[in-house]
Amino acid sequence: MNNSPDRIIIFDTTLRDGEQSPGATLNVAEKLEIARALARLGVDVIEAGFAYASPGDFEAVQKVAQTVGTENGPVICSLARAIKTDIKAAAEALKPAAKARIHTFISTSDIHLQYQLKKSRSEVLAIAEEMVAYAKSFMDDVEFSPMDAGRTDSEYLYQVLEAAIAAGATTINIPDTVGYTTPKEFGALIKGIKENVPNIDKAIISVHGHNDLGLAVASFLEAIENGARQLECTINGIGERAGNAALEELVMALHVRRQYFNPFFGKATESTEPLTNIDTRQIYKTSRLVSNLTGIMVQPNKAIVGSNAFAHESGIHQDGVLKNKLTYEIMDAQSIGLTDNQIILGKHSGRNAFRTRLKELGYELSESDLNKAFVRFKEVADKKKAVSDRDIEAIVNDEIRQPPELFRLELIQVSCGDLSRPTATVTIRTPEGEESTDVAIGTGPVDAICKAIDRVIGVPNELIELSMQSVTAGIDAMAEVTIRLRHQDKIYSGRAANTDIVVASARAYIKALNRICADLQTTAQAEPAAL
Ligand code: KIV
Ligand code: ZN
Numbered sequence: 001m002n003n004s005p006d007r008i009i010i011f012d013t014t015l016r017d018g019e020q021s022p023g024a025t026l027n028v029a030e031k032l033e034i035a036r037a038l039a040r041l042g043v044d045v046i047e048a049g050f051a052y053a054s055p056g057d058f059e060a061v062q063k064v065a066q067t068v069g070t071e072n073g074p075v076i077c078s079l080a081r082a083i084k085t086d087i088k089a090a091a092e093a094l095k096p097a098a099k100a101r102i103h104t105f106i107s108t109s110d111i112h113l114q115y116q117l118k119k120s121r122s123e124v125l126a127i128a129e130e131m132v133a134y135a136k137s138f139m140d141d142v143e144f145s146p147m148d149a150g151r152t153d154s155e156y157l158y159q160v161l162e163a164a165i166a167a168g169a170t171t172i173n174i175p176d177t178v179g180y181t182t183p184k185e186f187g188a189l190i191k192g193i194k195e196n197v198p199n200i201d202k203a204i205i206s207v208h209g210h211n212d213l214g215l216a217v218a219s220f221l222e223a224i225e226n227g228a229r230q231l232e233c234t235i236n237g238i239g240e241r242a243g244n245a246a247l248e249e250l251v252m253a254l255h256v257r258r259q260y261f262n263p264f265f266g267k268a269t270e271s272t273e274p275l276t277n278i279d280t281r282q283i284y285k286t287s288r289l290v291s292n293l294t295g296i297m298v299q300p301n302k303a304i305v306g307s308n309a310f311a312h313e314s315g316i317h318q319d320g321v322l323k324n325k326l327t328y329e330i331m332d333a334q335s336i337g338l339t340d341n342q343i344i345l346g347k348h349s350g351r352n353a354f355r356t357r358l359k360e361l362g363y364e365l366s367e368s369d370l371n372k373a374f375v376r377f378k379e380v381a382d383k384k385k386a387v388s389d390r391d392i393e394a395i396v397n398d399e400i401r402q403p404p405e406l407f408r409l410e411l412i413q414v415s416c417g418d419l420s421r422p423t424a425t426v427t428i429r430t431p432e433g434e435e436s437t438d439v440a441i442g443t444g445p446v447d448a449i450c451k452a453i454d455r456v457i458g459v460p461n462e463l464i465e466l467s468m469q470s471v472t473a474g475i476d477a478m479a480e481v482t483i484r485l486r487h488q489d490k491i492y493s494g495r496a497a498n499t500d501i502v503v504a505s506a507r508a509y510i511k512a513l514n515r516i517c518a519d520l521q522t523t524a525q526a527e528p529a530a531l
Contacts (some may be wrong), residue, residue: 004201006265008254008276009230010247011045011206012038014290015060016079017244018234019049023484023491024294025515028060030401035064037289037362038235039073041282043247047103047232050079051093052086056522061093069097075141082106082131091138102135103173105145108152108160121156129163136168144169145208150176150189158196165197171204171230176219179212179242187222194227206230209245211237216245221253225264235290236298236305248287248304248336251278256331284337285362292397295482295493297467304336344388347381358396361389369400383499384476394471394478394497398507403494403515406431407457412506416445424448426506428456449506457513459520461485461492466505471497481508487516 015031015038018024026034031048038046048064049057061078069076076097078090082104094100106117106128113119119127128144135142144164149157161172174193176186190207194200207223207230209216220231237246254261254275262271287305291298300308310333312318320327345353351374358365358373365373376399381387411427422445427437438455442448450463465484470477480497481504494511498504 005204005229006267007274008224008250009044009204009206010042010251010276010278011047011077011230011232012043012234012247013047013208013232013244014038014234014238014247015064016047016049017208017232017240018238018290018294020240021238021243021294021296023493024238024296025490025492025519026060026293027403028056028063030293031060032063032067034235034290034293035068037282037286039068040279040362041286042277042279043074044277045075045077045101045230047077047079050086052080052089058089058093061090062096065094065097065100069094069099071098073098075099075101077101077103077143080104080135082127084131084134087131087135087138091135094139099141100139101141101143101171102139103143103145104131104135105147105173105175106131107148108146108157109148109150110153111151112148125156125160125163128160129167132164132167132169140168140170142169143171143173143206145173145175147175148177149174150178150181150186150209154189154192154196158193161193161197162199165199165203169203171206172200173206173208173230173232174223174228175208175232176216177208177210179210179216181209181215181219183215183218183222186219187226190223190226190228204229206232208232210240211242211244214242216243217249217253220245220250224254224261236287236296236302238290238294238296246303247278248283251276251280251283252304252331252336255280255335280335281337288393289362292393292495293401295484295495297469297482310338344386345377345381345392346386347378349377349381349387354392357389357392361392363396365396365400373399380478380499384474384478388472390471391478394480397495398497403511404518406514406517407510409503409506409510410435411437412449412503414445414448414502416448422448424452424506426452426456428453428510430456445502446505449502450509453506453509453513457510457517459487459513459516461487461513461516464491468501468504479504481505483508483512485512485516490519492516492519 048061051058051061065076078094080086080090090102132144146160205228207220207228209219231250233247234244235247237243259269262269300306312321317328354374376395408429410429413425416422422442425439427435436456438452440448440451442451464486467482469480471480478497478499479501482495484493492512492515494508496504496507
């Protein structure tokens with residue numbers, strides 16, 4: 001890659017930093033599905049995981065490298081601490097990729113050096129240099145991150161970056177790990193690096209930032225004005241704590257405000273050349289996929305992909321938009337792939353129409369998954385007249401994208417009301433194939449359901465979130481229930497959709513419990529490395 005590209009390199013870290021969101025754990029098949037969607041979206045680099053962290057992470061990086069890392073596909077990257085074992089594992093997992101990158105990092109702020117690493121500045125500088133050179137012995141494309149760069153002494157930061165570039169780093173990534181800097185400060189940090197690191201012309205400047213103060217996207221845009229050419233971001237802005245800079249916001253800012261940004265790339269203001277390689281019409285689909293697979297809902301007022309992002313409520317706005325969209329809309333909903341689909345499926349729609357619509361929505365199901373989804377579609381179509389795209393998405397999510405189904409709900413019956421004590425009866429099929437039935441009383445129907453299920457499955461947990469959303473408008477709408485549980489300090493989520501909220505709640509709860517049980521089975525095999 002040219003070290004001063006005339007467009008932005010989009011480095012997607014949904015599968016690595018995004019997966020560090022509490023409760024967002026994805027299995028290998030789910031990671032592959034997201035990686036394929038990211039390739040369709042047109043990202044330049046996919047950070048597929050942290051290969052050394054666990055056998056599951058290693059396998060995910062390797063599978064993404066094998067499947068998506070083709071000659072014309074994106075660069076596939078693995079994170080690695082500045083430790084030989086990590087770097088070696090990353091190189092090994094990345095072998096099948098046509099284009100691969102090792103991303104190695106070490107903290108450089110005094111607070112991290114003193115309390116976390118317990119090392120001096122000179123020791124860290126030497127490690128950075130040595131480990132970049134070690135990574136370089138495996139491949140040419142090496143990225144180096146001085147973690148907590150936003151709070152690192154700038155003179156020391158320049159020295160570390162100079163050493164890393166001299167040792168072979170082709171990208172130097174500047175992380176605002178704790179989301180502390182203001183956009184102006186972040187822009188000045190990039191400017192300082194450009195002016196004070198003597199060999200900076202040999203590397204691409206990248207930025208990585210967290211949204212603790214809600215400033216990540218603004219800081220990145222300021223960084224671009226000062227010379228950053230790679231942005232590390234995630235779909236829907238998911239990630240550690242308050243998340244990362246959101247890919248869709250960055251890309252659409254560069255798309256909608258191209259004329260403003262063109263001069264920073266040495267282009268004429270009127271140039272219509274895109275500033276990223278992203279196919280913006282894939283944005284909405286990819287956002288829905290990531291939300292469905294991670295169980296992390298997109299807030300309605302989220303920029304670009306929230307359900308209200310293109311909805312006009314006030315009479316004055318509606319009036320203006322009817323007269324001319326440009327009065328209150330700065331971008332077209334179709335530019336992110338939101339379509340007004342006129343053809344609604346219903347109970348008379350056949351398998352072919354269903355398959356075609358799934359394809360249009362970006363789902364390619366195997367024949368057996370298609371059969372399962374079609375049976376569910378018919379059930380839903382019997383209950384509600386019109387089955388919308390969102391309903392179909394909910395069906396696929398509920399029926400096909402299951403965590404390992406260890407326990408299965410066979411029956412649920414609830415009685416409740418203001419004159420009776422909420423009581424739930426459940427029958428669950430255990431992994432051994434036996435049916436077990438139990439009953440519980442709760443403060444409300446959902447409490448009774450969870451208590452009855454707990455009596456059968458018996459995995460201790462704390463329910464930390466239960467949210468219910470109707471998939472579409474109307475009294476016959478399907479409800480989508482998302483449940484998040486805490487078990488031994490880890491968060492697990494489950495999501496299910498049904499026209500009956502009681503059934504959806506029970507299924508979502510069992511899905512989250514299945515994730516815990518699957519995790520308990522695999523954690524015995526490997527102790528993950530701490531990030
Ligand atoms: O936030 C951070 O500093 C990171 C690094 C590993 C790049 O995620
Ligand atoms: Zn991060």
